[in-house]
Amino acid sequence: MATLQPQTQTNHLQIHRLPQSKYVDAVRWMPPFSAFDKFVVLSFFDSDSSSCTIEIHSLDNSPNNQPILCPLSASPTASRTSSLKTSRDLIAFSTFSGSLNFISPDYRSGEVSLNSSISVQELGFHVGPISCIDVLESECVSVGEDGRVNLVNLGGPKVDYRRIFDGNGLVSHTAAKWASPAEFATGGLGFSLQWWDQRRKPGEPALQFKGNWWPQQPIVLSGVGSGKGQAHLISESEVWEVQFDSHSQSNITSMPSSRLLPVMMCSEDGILSLIEQGAEPIELLAEPCAINSFDIGKQNHSDIICSLEWESLAILSRP
Amino acid sequence: MPAPASDSDTHFSLLPLAPSSSQDQSLPVIYPIRHSLSPPISRIAISWARGNALRVSLFRHHQHVGDGEDDAGGRVVEVKLSGAGNGGTDNDAQWRRIVYGSVTPFAVFQNRKNSALALSKLPVGALSDVEWWEYVMEYSREINSLLGTAKSTASSTVEDPRTILAVDEEPNNLKAAWELLEIFYADKPSQAWLPERLVDWLADYDGLFADTQSTVYSKLVDLQKDLLYLQAIEDDPKYWDGLSSALAVGWLEIVVKLLRLHGSCQLDQLGRRETENGLVEAVVVLVSKVPRLRPELRAGRLGECYRNKTDFIKAWETWRARVTKLECSAFWLECEHQQTKEGLRKLLQIMLGASEHLSATTYNWVELYIAHFLYIRPFTMGLESMYSLAQKCIQLKPVSHHNSLMGLLLGILGENTEVVLAECSKAFGPWMVTHAIELLTAGNDQSEILLREVHDNLGGVSIQELHRLVYAQVLVSHQLTWQTTSTRKARIAQGKTLEICRLYELESVSSNIMKIAGVHHWKHGRKGSGIFWLQQAQDEIRLNKIAQKLFDFVGKSISQETFKQWEGLIELLGSDTRTTGGLEFLHKYRDFKKALQQVGDGKAKDAARRAVESLITLMKSPSTPQRFWLPLLYDSDTGSPESSRTHFMAVDLTHLRPQGHVCCLDYSNNGCRESAASGLTATGKDYGQGRAAEKAKELKLLTWREGPLLDASQTNLLLNKLQELSMAKLRPDYVEADLPPQALNSVRLALARNLGRAILEEQ
Structure with missing residues (x-):
């Protein structure tokens, strides 16, 4: 395994763990309403009562204090959350029962509440669990284990969806990410990656990468299914989430355009680390259990929130 | 098949539950099933569902199906079982926190164990005994700290003179059991003063024996209530009973505190009751100076510590001589208050080890056992003699109701590994057994052989493997929901299982789980996922x-x-x-x-x-x-x-x-x-x-x-x-x-x- 050495940068990193006594299926920062408020949206699963909720909490994490999460609003959901995304004025989450739900948070009266929920759960939308969604403006892309790729538009008076592709379950999609209003990428089992361009090639991937990626080798973050180049792996186990990290602003401006932005990733073996091209990874957090998801503060990039496998959250404040 | 009871539409019981024949058996838990099917029900199928839930499928007789429009032919209901394997903790979330928290110390300890083993194979490298036992203790303490922060129930650190007991936190059986194991199997340095460790242990957990019968603790709790309104407490026999009982089990500071509540100690009465007060104070001094064969005492605890046996014997003889001297003192004749005279002399008798008094003031064999250690046989050494003393105490105070802590203590004293594990398993489940095995085998090759031996009647696994297996299943059962969730969740479950299986050397379990996930996906038309999982499972x-x-x-x-x-x-x-x-x-x-x-x-x-x-x-x-x-x-x-x-x-x-x-x-x-x-x-x-x-x-x-x-x-x-x-x-x-x-x-x-x-x- 690559040596993961905490470097001097992390010296002033503050880490707090907040036990929840419920399983945290997903966690996201909400776009801030004002400069001082911090809100997070959480998907919980209570294994004692087999009930699921989606909740908005306010977070008070003033420096040097134990952060306090305070629930503001909660709403029951029919099934466990498989993917949760937030955009400027929308919370979208998909479930293991194959439904896609949109909630617009209500910021009136200084508090945030959940209201006006719209849900897509028609016959034939997805068969079985939706594995990932991504939201851009009013467009939502959803992919599932059934191999389907659907686009949902929220613009009109009623929500409708278009099926872009149906993989018939031969291959399951596990990830989706918008690149531009007309382009998005999806990923699936077996190290496959598709690029979709709705203008150039509607109904089928514009590009497919299958192992043979680019002329130059990709930076391999996880070894599963990548074939060659396993000698030097950054993570020994599976990577659950990856996000570009634009925290160190100075780096970005001075960075040559050919360099990649640093990425943050969390993994099944409990590591949250920051990886910069050509540098050793910086380990931000090492837990005895899996770090299932994380989110970098949308406004304040120094805030990171992680959901841990063992029914707790970790909140990190970077210097 | 016996006809189902038809007394209720919503309740369904197959067999009448005979009232438990033996007092030792805990009552069966009854889970009512709400199925809203009209009787008769002809067939029932039961299988495991997610986590600790049972899936019960009820079928009506086929002839009756379709009688009415709303009549269903059958119903499938899930029954959530609680308390199974959660160490006797009612709160599931709290229990899960213990389980999560125990993984890291367990893993650290396994690592150290493995490296110690590797070292021992080198000619020069063997780990010193001291270091090894430090590791064991560190592990034990970390597990212990997860089980709650039970304060001593019999401590008198409370300022209020009339409050003799601090009753704040519910002590729990799991922690009490773990501490017993720690005393006997992990804490090597204090093996020389095991009896004193047991005195402390009882002081912390005596309240746990109070569920079915009185204990010294419960008597003192009752007394404490009375103390608030009793004026001349020395007139009340309860006061003297409480004093003797507290003394018998060695709660010396409570005895002293109670004695100071004696009327003769009150400023307004001091003048009139000088002799009485003198006798009370003399007893207080003797109580405070009980010699203890131990290096130190917790803050606020009374007694004189002697690390060395020779010094202790000397002090013990001197102290007894002083007790005897006071017993024979002429001042007793001058004492006019009859209850005080009798009560104080009884305390002296207890200190002199009069067995009839020890027996009369204690309520179960463990309390009597502790009294014996303190006042009759403080030199008891070695498990064999400790065990025979326990047997003697049980004869005097037979066990009327099975108590897991008593059973555990007896198993430990009798050096019977199987009994120890059986008690742990019965009362606290596989989590406890898995961790208990670590302590049991820390310094005992014999138990290790027993535990690692492959048993045919257990399906070809050893006792150790069996419990690790059961524990691993319990640990994953909460989140192991791959039957209905996605690859990612399944992989989380798999990851979790893999980690546990790595820790517990149970590779086959994880591979079985992956196989099941694979077949499930395949059956549901997700060919890709199915193949993926079966590949993972090889x-x-x-x-x-x-x-x-x-x-x-x-x-x-x-x-x-x-x-x-x-x-x-x-x-x-x-x-x-x-x-x-x-x-x-x-x-x-x-x-x-x-x-x-x-x-x-x-x-x-x-x-x-x-x-x-x-x-x-x-x-x-x-x-x-x-x-x-x-x-x-x-x-x-x-x-x-x-x-x-x-x-x-x-x-x-x-x-x-x-x-x-x-x-x-x-x-x-x-x-x-x-x-x-x-x-x-x-x-x-x-x-x-x-x-x-x-x-x-x-x-x-x-x-x-x-x-x-x-x-x-x-x-x-x-x-x-x-x-x-x-x-x-x-x-x-x-x-x-x-x-x-x-x-x-x-x-x-x-x-x-x-x-x-x-x-x-x-x-």
Whole structure:
């Protein structure tokens, strides 16, 4: 395994763990309403009562204090959350029962509440669990284990969806990410990656990468299914989430355009680390259990929130 | 089958539950099932559902089904079992926190154990005993700290003079049991003063014995309530009973505090009751000076500590002499208050170890046992003598109701590993047993042998493995919801299981879980995920079965464009280091197809050679089903009819056949070779019937324009395969490939030509 050495940068990193006594299926920062408020949206699963909720909490994490999460609003959901995304004025989450739900948070009266929920759960939308969604403006892309790729538009008076592709379950999609209003990428089992361009090639991937990626080798973050180049792996186990990290602003401006932005990733073996091209990874957090998801503060990039496998959250404040 | 009770619509019980015959048995838990089916119910099926839930399927008698519109034929309900395997903790979330928290110390301890083992194999490196026991204690303390922060119930650190007991936190059995194990198995330095450790332990946990009968603790709690309004407490026999009991079990500070509440100690009465007060104070001094064979006492605790046995014996004799002296004092005659006189003298008797008083003031054998340690046999050493003393105490105070802590203590004293584990398992579940085993084996080779021994009656596993297995299942059961969740969640569950299994050396469990996940996905039409999981589980048997099913499917479309749909699936079979079972064929086939495609991309010759290599590997591979031999060869000789771009070999025999024959496709300037080839054609009766095709330049693998791609031995191999195929055709189970009827002949012809050319080339 690559040596993961905490470097001097992390010296002033503050880490707090907040036990929840419920399983945290997903966690996201909400776009801030004002400069001082911090809100997070959480998907919980209570294994004692087999009930699921989606909740908005306010977070008070003033420096040097134990952060306090305070629930503001909660709403029951029919099934466990498989993917949760937030955009400027929308919370979208998909479930293991194959439904896609949109909630617009209500910021009136200084508090945030959940209201006006719209849900897509028609016959034939997805068969079985939706594995990932991504939201851009009013467009939502959803992919599932059934191999389907659907686009949902929220613009009109009623929500409708278009099926872009149906993989018939031969291959399951596990990830989706918008690149531009007309382009998005999806990923699936077996190290496959598709690029979709709705203008150039509607109904089928514009590009497919299958192992043979680019002329130059990709930076391999996880070894599963990548074939060659396993000698030097950054993570020994599976990577659950990856996000570009634009925290160190100075780096970005001075960075040559050919360099990649640093990425943050969390993994099944409990590591949250920051990886910069050509540098050793910086380990931000090492837990005895899996770090299932994380989110970098949308406004304040120094805030990171992680959901841990063992029914707790970790909140990190970077210097 | 007994008729179901029909007293209620909503409740359903199969058998009348006989009231428990023995007092020792805890009552069965009854879970009412709300099913809203009208009776009679003819059949019940029970299986495990998610986590700690049972899935109960109730079926009505078939004759009654359809009586009414709303009548269902059956109902499936889930019954959530609580308390199973959660260490006696009612709060599930709290229990899970203990389980989560224990993984890290367990892992750290395992690591240290393994490295200590590795060190011990080196000639110089062995870990010192002191270090080893420090590790054991560290582990034990960390587990202990997870179980709550129980304060001593019998502490008198409270400022209020009238509050003798601090009753704040509920002590818990799990922590009490763990501390017992720690005292006996982990804390090596204090082995020399085990009896005193037990005195402390009882002071912390005596309240736990109060569930069915009185204890010293419960008596003192009662007394405390009375203290608030009693004026002359020395007149009340309860006061003196409480004092003797507290003294008997060694709660000296409580005794002193209670004695100071004596009326004669009050300032307003001091003058009148001087003698009384003098006697009380003399007893207080003696109580505070009870010699203790231990290095130190917790803050606020009374007694005089002696680390050394000789010093202790000396002090013990002196102290007893002083007690005896006070006992014989003439002042007792001057004491006018009868209860005080009797009560104080009883305290002296207890300190002198009068067994009838010790027995009368204690409420169960453990309390009596502690009293014996303190006042009769403070030198008791070694488990054997401790055990016989315990037996003696049990004779005096028989156990009326089974208590897990008493059972555990007896098991430990009797050095009976099986009993210890059975008590741990019965009362606290597999979590406790798993961790208890670590302490049990920390310094005891005998238990280790017992625990690691493979038992046939346990299905060929050892006691240790069995409990780890059960524990691992409990640990994952909460989140192990792959039956309904996605790959990611399943992988989380798998990750979790893997971690646990790594810790507990239970690889087979994780692989079984992955197999189940794989089959589940496959059954639900998610072929990709299914294969993915079965690969992870290295389940060759199921992969082979799946391969057979896929072949049926692929077989229909192998030479057509639809195969592209399977590309993604085949991608999964990518890395050849992973087990693919019979599916290996699909992967190789994909390579072959790919090579065929690339022939058109400029480097035709290289690609063609690669394609030939793939073809040979495929034909040689035992995983390639026989029924694909011909289609494969036919594919090499033809292409897809529609796409000449991707399948550049698009010379379709079905199109060509009316115009001419295969051999004509071989564009060759060498008439000699041509004829040689034709001469070798075994079934070349069609040869020469046609003329050259217009697309002759688009050549096929088997009849490569620039010269034969297959050498003679390769060609022979393929011809042999065809021969085998012709033989196989005669067998009843032969599956005819979906190909034009002349396919076999055309391939054979092409091969024959190639052979001819190859022979010429090689000459």
